[in-house]
Amino acid sequence: xxxxxxxxxxxxxxxxxxxxxxxxxxxxxxxxxxxxxxxxxxxxxxxxxxxxxxxxxxxxxxxxxxxxxxxxxxxxxxxxxxxxxxxxxxxxxxxxxxxxxxxxxxxxxxxxxxxxxxxxxxxxxxxxxxxxxxxxxxxxxxxxxxxxxxxxxxxxxxxxxxxx
Numbered sequence: 001x002x003x004x005x006x007x008x009x010x011x012x013x014x015x016x017x018x019x020x021x022x023x024x025x026x027x028x029x030x031x032x033x034x035x036x037x038x039x040x041x042x043x044x045x046x047x048x049x050x051x052x053x054x055x056x057x058x059x060x061x062x063x064x065x066x067x068x069x070x071x072x073x074x075x076x077x078x079x080x081x082x083x084x085x086x087x088x089x090x091x092x093x094x095x096x097x098x099x100x101x102x103x104x105x106x107x108x109x110x111x112x113x114x115x116x117x118x119x120x121x122x123x124x125x126x127x128x129x130x131x132x133x134x135x136x137x138x139x140x141x142x143x144x145x146x147x148x149x150x151x152x153x154x155x156x157x158x159x160x161x162x163x164x
Contacts, residue, residue, distance in 0.1 A: 044115060044118070048091070053103075058105050059154070061160060062158065062159050080094055093106075113149060114151065126148050138161065139160070140152060140161075141159050
């Protein structure tokens with residue numbers, strides 16, 4: 001007598017995805033993209049990702065980066081997860097353009113520059129900003145910031161400047 005094979009949790013999830021694909025006539029590639037783009041929480045404060053923007057908390061901070069006295073642009077669309085030219089997930093911390101404006105649209109919480117850099121996928125420390133190494137000097141609203149740059153809180157209207 002053979003014993004029954006019990007499906008694992010992951011095999012049940014795969015079967016469910018395949019069933020949905022069959023019902024909706026979704027290609028395997030599209031299903032994989034949708035499964036991978038769930039927007040895993042990022043950063044020290046677990047920045048989430050949602051299908052639409054959150055407006056419970058909505059504020060803007062501005063980030064300028066200078067390397068050897070030259071401006072380094074903060075790219076557009078940081079925190080926007082796309083597939084087939086469509087946004088499928090928007091992180092609570094994101095940019096829409098290369099102006100340096102960081103949009104904080106979250107259900108609440110306190111976020112720092114470390115959270116934004118985690119969403120961006122770039123390192124940030126007192127000796128590194130993205131690909132640039134060296135002593136990092138930070139100013140917030142024109143005044144020197146005494147702590148580690150990754151601890152700078154993202155508050156409405158903040159003007160943050162990082163110089164390497």
